[in-house]
Amino acid sequence: MIRFEQVTKVYDHKSKPALDSVSLDVDRDEFVFLVGASGSGKSTFIRLVLKEDRATRGAVYVAGQNVANIPSWRVPRLRRGIGVVFQDFRLLPNKSVFANVAFAMQVIGKSRAVIRETVPEVLKTVGLEGKNNRMPHELSGGEQQRVAIARAIVNKPGILLADEPTGNLDPTTSMGIMKVLDKINQNGTTVVMATHDDDIVNTMRKRVVELRDGSVVRDDAQGIYIGETTTTAAAG
Amino acid sequence: MRFAFVLGEIASGMRRNLVMVVSVVLVTFISLTFVGAAGLLQLQINQMKGYWYDRVQVAVFLCVENSTSESCASGPVTDEQRSAIEAKLNSPELSTYVDTVEYESQDQALVHFREQLANSPIVEAVTADQLPESFRVGLVDPEKYEVISEAFSSEPGVDIVSDQREYLEEIFGYINIASLVALGIAVVMSVGAILLVATTIRLSAFSRRRETGIMRLVGASKAIIQLPFVLEGVIAAILGAAIASGTLWAVLRYGGEWLSREYPQMGFISTQELLLVVPALFLLGALLAGASSLLTLRRYLKV
Ligand SMILES: Nc1ncnc2c1ncn2[C@@H]1O[C@H](COP(=O)(O)OP(=O)(O)O)[C@@H](O)[C@H]1O
Numbered sequence: 147m148i149r150f151e152q153v154t155k156v157y158d159h160k161s162k163p164a165l166d167s168v169s170l171d172v173d174r175d176e177f178v179f180l181v182g183a184s185g186s187g188k189s190t191f192i193r194l195v196l197k198e199d200r201a202t203r204g205a206v207y208v209a210g211q212n213v214a215n216i217p218s219w220r221v222p223r224l225r226r227g228i229g230v231v232f233q234d235f236r237l238l239p240n241k242s243v244f245a246n247v248a249f250a251m252q253v254i255g256k257s258r259a260v261i262r263e264t265v266p267e268v269l270k271t272v273g274l275e276g277k278n279n280r281m282p283h284e285l286s287g288g289e290q291q292r293v294a295i296a297r298a299i300v301n302k303p304g305i306l307l308a309d310e311p312t313g314n315l316d317p318t319t320s321m322g323i324m325k326v327l328d329k330i331n332q333n334g335t336t337v338v339m340a341t342h343d344d345d346i347v348n349t350m351r352k353r354v355v356e357l358r359d360g361s362v363v364r365d366d367a368q369g370i371y372i373g374e375t376t377t378t379a380a381a382g
Numbered sequence: 383m384r385f386a387f388v389l390g391e392i393a394s395g396m397r398r399n400l401v402m403v404v405s406v407v408l409v410t411f412i413s414l415t416f417v418g419a420a421g422l423l424q425l426q427i428n429q430m431k432g433y434w435y436d437r438v439q440v441a442v443f444l445c446v447e448n449s450t451s452e453s454c455a456s457g458p459v460t461d462e463q464r465s466a467i468e469a470k471l472n473s474p475e476l477s478t479y480v481d482t483v484e485y486e487s488q489d490q491a492l493v494h495f496r497e498q499l500a501n502s503p504i505v506e507a508v509t510a511d512q513l514p515e516s517f518r519v520g521l522v523d524p525e526k527y528e529v530i531s532e533a534f535s536s537e538p539g540v541d542i543v544s545d546q547r548e549y550l551e552e553i554f555g556y557i558n559i560a561s562l563v564a565l566g567i568a569v570v571m572s573v574g575a576i577l578l579v580a581t582t583i584r585l586s587a588f589s590r591r592r593e594t595g596i597m598r599l600v601g602a603s604k605a606i607i608q609l610p611f612v613l614e615g616v617i618a619a620i621l622g623a624a625i626a627s628g629t630l631w632a633v634l635r636y637g638g639e640w641l642s643r644e645y646p647q648m649g650f651i652s653t654q655e656l657l658l659v660v661p662a663l664f665l666l667g668a669l670l671a672g673a674s675s676l677l678t679l680r681r682y683l684k685v
């Protein structure tokens with residue numbers, strides 16, 4: 147579903163590459179944790195998948211297509227196939243829960259009838275039944291992230307990218323979010339989640355790809371992650 | 383759905399940006415008013431040309447007692463000379479140039495003179511024998527004045543050949559200058575309008591960066607993302623064009639009416655001429671704003 151071939155990304159020629167010759171394959175229906183300290187290149191990976199930036203060297207394939215060959219007017223179609231959530235939720239503060247999720251459908255031209263039918267379904271999937279008319283500031287952080295997830299999946303993307311989605315949440319709330327992401331993955335969506343939260347990684351027991359200074363240093367099926375606060379000697 | 387969505391975005395964008403939108407309306411109003419004024423002045427020149435070129439004539443003035451030109455050395459025009467001149471005007475060689483020939487006697491000249499200067503005190507002092515008799519020559523092509531001038535200026539009995547078109551050209555020259563000044567102001571104001579639209583769009587894009595960021599991420603097309611911004615500028619410019627058109631209409635309707643009353647023979651343009659100018663103003667306003675916002679968005683609203 148996502149394939150990186152010797153991908154290098156250099157933002158600034160004076161500093162080290164943000165990604166350094168990264169090769170990686172993420173299959174359909176997989177759930178992958180992308181772990182690593184801050185600055186290791188996780189967000190850069192996600193930006194390259196979305197074609198928000200172009201790789202300096204190497205090739206990025208999404209659903210079999212080299213994104214470098216997608217003309218700019220076709221990029222929106224690529225992004226319709228990918229949902230994204232971020233640490234800071236990025237909700238529209240003056241729109242209700244329903245309207246925030248509906249917005250993602252309106253802007254790609256979905257009909258009112260389809261929106262009215264789909265949005266409540268998706269809100270149910272993320273565990274926000276009955277909160278249609280709440281405004282974002284009336285929600286907890288965990289609930290706001292659920293709205294963001296609902297918005298990311300409402301157009302039924304094949305891939306969901308999550309960039310530190312639990313970064314602003316307490317451990318209990320984070321586990322709730324992980325359940326939602328796992329459920330979405332069970333429903334057939336490929337999930338790539340960037341995080342440096344070792345508790346979550348170790349609880350979920352999914353594939354773990356670790357980046358360090360832009361290079362893949364580990365790729366374990368059902369792996370664990372020992373964050374930078376713990377000593378590396380404990381690893382293994 | 384998409385249409386309603388775009389309209390909603392435009393409305394909310396214009397509300398958020400109301401002060402800037404009002405400035406764009408006002409600046410496009412002023413600049414388009416000057417564009418329209420320049421256009422109308424050109425139409426006025428054309429109208430006057432059409433009206434007057436049929437009527438203006440070349441006047442061949444004949445010698446009187448105190449004429450000073452060389453061809454009048456032998457004194458006032460004689461009957462033979464007058465007949466010779468008339469025959470020459472009606473000759474086959476000149477028939478391709480000359481359309482009409484009318485004779486104006488000294489008495490008729492005095493009548494015209496009194497008509498034209500009805501309120502002037504000098505009228506009383508002038509007598510018929512001080513005014514020259516003349517042939518009034520209408521030309522097939524008014525531009526070919528030189529032909530008559532060359533043929534008659536040294537003819538015995540002819541004092542001077544005068545082209546009334548020269549006076550008109552002078553008037554047209556002044557109108558032309560006025561029209562160029564209006565055009566110059568219009569150009570400067572239009573540059574101001576373009577910059578203001580660019581700034582407005584930039585602010586608007588900034589104030590809606592959350593929305594557009596999300597639109598990008600969920601795969602909204604470039605058109606859907608940019609259209610509300612472009613239309614916001616275009617709508618403001620069209621409002622400006624509408625006010626400019628209204629202003630020009632009022633000027634023509636009331637100012638033109640007054641001028642036509644004061645100078646009935648001048649042939650002033652009427653509000654009908656706006657039918658030509660108004661669509662051009664709307665088109666120009668929309669183009670200015672549209673082009674300016676597209677160029678701005680390319681820089682400030684990456685897709
Ligand atoms: N837009 C950018 N311009 C310049 N450097 C950047 C940019 N984005 C990221 N970087 C650099 O690239 C490296 C990787 O960053 P990032 O991918 O954001 O890491 P992570 O998400 O793992 O914290 C860092 O050194 C960061 O400073």
Ligand SMILES: [Mg+2]
Nearest residue numbers: 188189190309
């Ligand atoms: Mg990051």
